[in-house]
Structures are given as C-alpha cells and as structure tokens.
Amino acid sequence: MPEHEPLSRDRVLQAAVGLADEGGVAAVTMRAVAERLGVKPMSLYHHVPHKEAILDGIVDAVFADIELPLDEPDWRAALRHRAHSARTVLGRHSWAIALMESRTHPGPATLHHHDAVLGILSRAGFPYALAGHAYSLLDSYVYGFALTEAALxxxxxxxxxxxxxxxxxxxxxxxxxxxxxxxxxxxxxxxxYGSEFDYGLELILDTLAARLSGAAGP
Incomplete structure (x- = not known):
C-alpha cells in the first residue's frame, strides 16, 4: 500500500489477516500489526480498541469472502456452492477454522452469512429446528474437512x-x-483426498433432503 495512505480499520484488518496467514493467530498482536503497517502501536487504538476487536474483524472478513448464491432457487445447489466456497476460503485462512464460531461480538458479514444460510433453508421448507440441525451438520463437516486438509x-x-x-x-x-x-x-x-469432500457433502445433502421430505408429511 502507498505510504501516504491514511491508517484505517480496513488497513489494520488487512495487515492482521496477512500476519495470521503467515504465522497463525498467535502472530496477531497490536505490536506486530503496527510494525506491518509502519506505525506506532498506539496509532491502532484510534481504529480498533484492542486485539479482540481485531480478531472479531478478521473473522468477519473471512465470512465476507464466502460466497452465498442467494439467487439460486435450488437449496441443494445453493448449499453445495456455499460449502465449496467455505472450504476454499478456509484453505487460504486455516487459522480461522477454530475462530469462526467463537466470537462474542460477531460482525455484520458474519451475521449476514448466518441469516442468509438460514434463509436458504427456510425458503426450501425446512422447519427452523431441522434448519438448525442441517446448519450445524454442514458446518461441522466443512470446518472438520478443512481442518483435516490443513493438518495433512x-x-x-x-x-x-x-x-x-x-x-x-x-x-x-x-x-x-x-x-x-x-x-x-x-x-x-x-x-x-479432496474428492472425498464431494462424496461426504452429497451424502449429507441426500440425508437432509430425506428428512425434509419426512418433515413435510404426506
């Protein structure tokens, strides 16, 4: 970035994501972010109040990168697309896997993402209890597979x-x-090994389709 570009929250978060990609979450400190940006640590506090706010922000940035095909009428296709996108994004930012659902102050992209996925399920006819089961199952699978890939x-x-x-x-x-x-x-x-992801995902979607059919009744 140009040296004259003013410091901003976005620049702070971009620097923090870069540090996390290189060295994991432990590498993200106020001092390290400041050094990456070429500023004094105290300058950061005008844009982020503390490290936890940085972690909230970089997790939100990861959620923002995951594609949500909201115009896709087929719920299976929409969730399949979202799962593949999440796996790809988490492959670039494996440090985020353990943080995705850990934030007590989730950002707007995080909340939009969760709301959109629930919307896909709701429009498909999933009762909210079944939607909750489906969402939990899908995320457990995607996060778990991404974690395994990162650890190979x-x-x-x-x-x-x-x-x-x-x-x-x-x-x-x-x-x-x-x-x-x-x-x-x-x-x-x-x-x-990556092809195992598709097999498992289709197995989950098949099971959810069967449960949805049963929930709809005769």
Missing part, C-alpha cells in the same frame, strides 16, 4: 510417496487392512 503432513500430489513411506516403516502384514485400503483406493490412479 504432505501435499496432495505427494500422497503416493507418503503412503508408501508409512507402510514401509512397519513389518509386512502388520496392518493388513490399511495396506489393502491403500492399494485398492488411495494408490489408484486419479485418487485425490
């Missing part, structure tokens, strides 16, 4: 090497089911 100790393209190294470290026959699983599934051409 190898790059997706290196899965064959990684699995081979794991199995080679143990005596032949020590873990026969793992070995067979790897041979029959993981090491097959075209395998990608």
């Amino acid at each position: 100790p190898f790059a997706p393209q290196d899965v064959e090497i990684a699995v081979g190294d794991y199995l080679a470290a143990f005596p032949v026959g020590a873990y026969p089911h793992l070995a067979e699983f790897a041979a029959q599934h993981v090491l097959q051409p075209g395998y990608s």
Whole structure:
C-alpha cells in the first residue's frame, strides 16, 4: 500500500489477516500489526480498541469472502456452492477454522452469512429446528474437512510417496487392512483426498433432503 495512505480499520484488518496467514493467530498482536503497517502501536487504538476487536474483524472478513448464491432457487445447489466456497476460503485462512464460531461480538458479514444460510433453508421448507440441525451438520463437516486438509503432513500430489513411506516403516502384514485400503483406493490412479469432500457433502445433502421430505408429511 502507498505510504501516504491514511491508517484505517480496513488497513489494520488487512495487515492482521496477512500476519495470521503467515504465522497463525498467535502472530496477531497490536505490536506486530503496527510494525506491518509502519506505525506506532498506539496509532491502532484510534481504529480498533484492542486485539479482540481485531480478531472479531478478521473473522468477519473471512465470512465476507464466502460466497452465498442467494439467487439460486435450488437449496441443494445453493448449499453445495456455499460449502465449496467455505472450504476454499478456509484453505487460504486455516487459522480461522477454530475462530469462526467463537466470537462474542460477531460482525455484520458474519451475521449476514448466518441469516442468509438460514434463509436458504427456510425458503426450501425446512422447519427452523431441522434448519438448525442441517446448519450445524454442514458446518461441522466443512470446518472438520478443512481442518483435516490443513493438518495433512504432505501435499496432495505427494500422497503416493507418503503412503508408501508409512507402510514401509512397519513389518509386512502388520496392518493388513490399511495396506489393502491403500492399494485398492488411495494408490489408484486419479485418487485425490479432496474428492472425498464431494462424496461426504452429497451424502449429507441426500440425508437432509430425506428428512425434509419426512418433515413435510404426506
């Protein structure tokens, strides 16, 4: 950013997101944000009162990045799109996974996001109790999958090497089911752990559709 650009809340939050992307939430301190912006720490307090306000703001920024296809009439397509977008955004900002539902002062983008998802479910005919179950299930799945992806100790393209190294470290026959699983599934051409996301998501959407049909009655 140009040096003459005045300090603002948006600039503070952009700097904080950059720090979190590089070093996790622990890297986000008032001093570190100030250093990133080339200002004194006290200057930040004109725009954010404390670190918790920064965390509120950067979580809100993550929610703002998740796409919500509000014009999509098919609730399954809308929730599928939202789930894929959330996974992509959390892949860029894995530090946010543990913070997404932790804020006691959620921002406008966060509240809009939750309201919009509930609106998609409500317009599809979900009673609010079932909508709550659906929302909780979807978020648990998306956040959990994103967390697993972020924690994998190898790059997706290196899965064959990684699995081979794991199995080679143990005596032949020590873990026969793992070995067979790897041979029959993981090491097959075209395998990608990321594709498991689609399978699980469709399973959830199928189940929700069945529950919605049952809730509608005869």
